[in-house]
Amino acid sequence: MSVPVAGPVLVVGSGLLGASIGLALRRAGVDVQLQDADPTVLAAAVERGAGTVRENGMPEPRLVVVAVPPDAAGPVMADACRFADATITDVTSVKALPLATALAHGGDARRLVGGHPLAGREISGPAAARLDLFDDRAWVVCPTEQSDPQRVQDVIDLVVTCGGVPLRMDPDDHDRAVALTSHTPQILSSLIAARLLDADPEAVTVSGQALKDMTRVAQSDPALWQAILRANAASVADVLAAIASDLDAVVTDLRGGVGVATHDVLSRGVAGRQRVPGKHGTAADAYDVVTVQVADRPGELASLFVAAGDLDVNLEDVRIDHVLGKPSGLIELSVRPEVSGRLASGLRERGFDVRA
Amino acid sequence: MSVPVAGPVLVVGSGLLGASIGLALRRAGVDVQLQDADPTVLAAAVERGAGTVRENGMPEPRLVVVAVPPDAAGPVMADACRFADATITDVTSVKALPLATALAHGGDARRLVGGHPLAGREISGPAAARLDLFDDRAWVVCPTEQSDPQRVQDVIDLVVTCGGVPLRMDPDDHDRAVALTSHTPQILSSLIAARLLDADPEAVTVSGQALKDMTRVAQSDPALWQAILRANAASVADVLAAIASDLDAVVTDLRGGVGVATHDVLSRGVAGRQRVPGKHGTAADAYDVVTVQVADRPGELASLFVAAGDLDVNLEDVRIDHVLGKPSGLIELSVRPEVSGRLASGLRERGFDVRA
Numbered sequence: 001m002s003v004p005v006a007g008p009v010l011v012v013g014s015g016l017l018g019a020s021i022g023l024a025l026r027r028a029g030v031d032v033q034l035q036d037a038d039p040t041v042l043a044a045a046v047e048r049g050a051g052t053v054r055e056n057g058m059p060e061p062r063l064v065v066v067a068v069p070p071d072a073a074g075p076v077m078a079d080a081c082r083f084a085d086a087t088i089t090d091v092t093s094v095k096a097l098p099l100a101t102a103l104a105h106g107g108d109a110r111r112l113v114g115g116h117p118l119a120g121r122e123i124s125g126p127a128a129a130r131l132d133l134f135d136d137r138a139w140v141v142c143p144t145e146q147s148d149p150q151r152v153q154d155v156i157d158l159v160v161t162c163g164g165v166p167l168r169m170d171p172d173d174h175d176r177a178v179a180l181t182s183h184t185p186q187i188l189s190s191l192i193a194a195r196l197l198d199a200d201p202e203a204v205t206v207s208g209q210a211l212k213d214m215t216r217v218a219q220s221d222p223a224l225w226q227a228i229l230r231a232n233a234a235s236v237a238d239v240l241a242a243i244a245s246d247l248d249a250v251v252t253d254l255r256g257g258v259g260v261a262t263h264d265v266l267s268r269g270v271a272g273r274q275r276v277p278g279k280h281g282t283a284a285d286a287y288d289v290v291t292v293q294v295a296d297r298p299g300e301l302a303s304l305f306v307a308a309g310d311l312d313v314n315l316e317d318v319r320i321d322h323v324l325g326k327p328s329g330l331i332e333l334s335v336r337p338e339v340s341g342r343l344a345s346g347l348r349e350r351g352f353d354v355r356a
Numbered sequence: 357m358s359v360p361v362a363g364p365v366l367v368v369g370s371g372l373l374g375a376s377i378g379l380a381l382r383r384a385g386v387d388v389q390l391q392d393a394d395p396t397v398l399a400a401a402v403e404r405g406a407g408t409v410r411e412n413g414m415p416e417p418r419l420v421v422v423a424v425p426p427d428a429a430g431p432v433m434a435d436a437c438r439f440a441d442a443t444i445t446d447v448t449s450v451k452a453l454p455l456a457t458a459l460a461h462g463g464d465a466r467r468l469v470g471g472h473p474l475a476g477r478e479i480s481g482p483a484a485a486r487l488d489l490f491d492d493r494a495w496v497v498c499p500t501e502q503s504d505p506q507r508v509q510d511v512i513d514l515v516v517t518c519g520g521v522p523l524r525m526d527p528d529d530h531d532r533a534v535a536l537t538s539h540t541p542q543i544l545s546s547l548i549a550a551r552l553l554d555a556d557p558e559a560v561t562v563s564g565q566a567l568k569d570m571t572r573v574a575q576s577d578p579a580l581w582q583a584i585l586r587a588n589a590a591s592v593a594d595v596l597a598a599i600a601s602d603l604d605a606v607v608t609d610l611r612g613g614v615g616v617a618t619h620d621v622l623s624r625g626v627a628g629r630q631r632v633p634g635k636h637g638t639a640a641d642a643y644d645v646v647t648v649q650v651a652d653r654p655g656e657l658a659s660l661f662v663a664a665g666d667l668d669v670n671l672e673d674v675r676i677d678h679v680l681g682k683p684s685g686l687i688e689l690s691v692r693p694e695v696s697g698r699l700a701s702g703l704r705e706r707g708f709d710v711r712a
Binding site: 118132135138140167169173174176177180182184185186188190191192193194195196197198199200201203204208210211215216217218220222223226229234236239243244246247250255257262263266267268269271273276277299302303305306307309310318353355 | 572597604611622658675
């Protein structure tokens with residue numbers, strides 16, 4: 001069983017994640033001490049209510065949360081081991097390299113247990129912090145064989161106190177997982193988006209939802225991503241090299257007549273997509289889609305959702321597929337297959353323009 | 357000015373697109389003749405009301421719409437030139453190769469004007485046809501220097517009669533455009549999804565919206581896509597080769613320390629993403645996002661959208677970001693920046709859990 005994590009907790013690094021952890025811990029009544037190399041950032045986090053500035057003479061922390069960028073996390077974790085009783089964790093999105101760096105800097109392997117909350121925002125800094133940033137979010141906890149079990153439990157208590165859902169995983173397994181599921185998609189999104197720079201402006205008008213979906217994460221901050229990729233370079237390079245090999249085969253195949261290799265990649269893609277998790281752990285494609293055309297006016301979506309509610313149909317997902325240059329939109333409602341017929345006929349009875 | 361297209365119109369190929377064109381033309385009162393190599397498909401299209409089966413002795417068509425797969429379109433277009441007065445168009449998603457094939461088979465260059473409606477469904481066949489499939493959708497019309505201007509106007513009339521928005525483009529420009537905006541994203545989506553086949557099942561649980569978005573189109577039918585890619589192989593191979601070159605540079609850079617090449621791709625990706633068109637021709641990222649946590653019950657979304665309507669705020673886009681293993685969801689509402697503050701405060705006043 002988890003209990004509220006024992007304080008005081010020292011949060012080193014008071015940006016978005018550090019300040020949000022402070023807010024979440026204080027929500028649970030835990031004493032939070034804050035530190036940041038940048039006095040302006042530190043003051044903003046205090047102003048937000050994330051904790052109080054750590055000063056000499058304060059009680060020693062029972063837990064230190066290192067919330068600095070990935071390339072700085074290792075030495076900061078090692079330094080935090082000066083608090084002889086403290087458990088040390090971090091929140092960077094890569095796990096093996098920061099730990100190895102911390103150990104190389106004299107960190108205590110028994111007390112170092114890394115973590116990675118799967119939560120974030122497109123904006124950064126303490127002003128963007130939210131006390132509920134981690135609520136119901138997965139937060140990977142990465143013990144090693146050297147980890148003291150009680151220290152692992154301390155980090156799990158931190159996660160639960162912050163509202164998160166702990167997932168235990170080996171650091172190397174974690175890094176290979178995010179290389180595949182997060183870092184590789186980031187690079188491929190950037191690779192596609194980069195091609196658009198060379199394109200005729202008219203060409204880009206001939207595009208649909210696929211291009212929009214595939215380039216969304218290409219908006220992310222290059223400096224932050226460079227640091228993330230540097231810290232997980234080997235695992236990301238392994239996945240990208242495998243993709244490069246498939247890609248080369250497709251290019252050769254396209255130049256030579258489109259035979260086995262292209263079809264093979266397309267077919268493996270269909271099978272691989274089945275493994276992407278959907279809502280509540282269901283497969284991503286377990287829903288039927290009911291498409292409705294609505295006018296682009298305030299209240300139009302509302303009347304649609306009111307009708308769905310009246311029909312006692314729960315909407316599992318919603319996509320708005322805008323049409324070209326016209327003030328109207330196609331709404332795709334994802335629902336469980338057993339209710340899609342009822343939803344479609346019920347909406348039609350209410351006068352909605354449901355697509356066949 | 358466009359007028360309803362002059363009939364009779366012969367639609368060759370009575371699948372999803374052909375039958376939908378038949379339905380749209382008959383909505384406008386145009387006489388439609390149908391043909392299909394498969395008698396079952398043809399009967400289903402007639403049953404749907406898409407037109408009547410073409411028989412000898414019927415009036416000759418003024419316009420022939422070739423709606424067969426890309427690898428069959430060229431010879432069918434050439435054959436349609438036997439109707440000496442008819443304008444000939446097609447609806448395949450590649451344009452140069454079918455035209456060249458038609459000319460090689462003795463087609464009449466003055467009367468051949470290709471087209472590509474940017475509309476489709478995940479399911480195929482005449483049973484899936486809809487009379488409003490093309491409403492407000494872009495439909496690229498690809499004349500050449502040999503095209504008779506009146507024949508081009510006939511195809512534009514067809515597009516407008518079907519409810520579409522004609523966009524004129526050179527066939528080669530069109531094919532380079534879709535290679536970049538549609539065919540390349542398809543391949544890259546398949547390449548990422550294919551990697552998931554090798555992954556530990558646990559690894560795939562550590563994933564978020566990026567993986568879901570980036571693998572969505574990998575679900576598409578491999579056989580259809582192989583035909584599309586075969587018909588546009590050179591243009592797709594050019595884009596993919598450029599991506600392969602960037603990708604190789606990133607892999608080398610990651611193996612060697614993450615320097616200039618990775619940052620360059622990430623930065624060019626940010627700039628390229630700015631060129632993806634959004635709704636109504638606006639840039640894709642011109643909206644503010646207001647995030648609201650709602651319970652996962654029928655009617656919950658409805659009350660949120662009713663409130664937005666009451667506040668007279670138009671929702672430009674909606675994304676449901678499901679949280680891990682819990683019956684609740686984060687709803688991201690995209691709105692014009694000038695109304696986002698009013699929406700957030702208004703929703704809070706109404707008791708909604710708006711994220712800071």
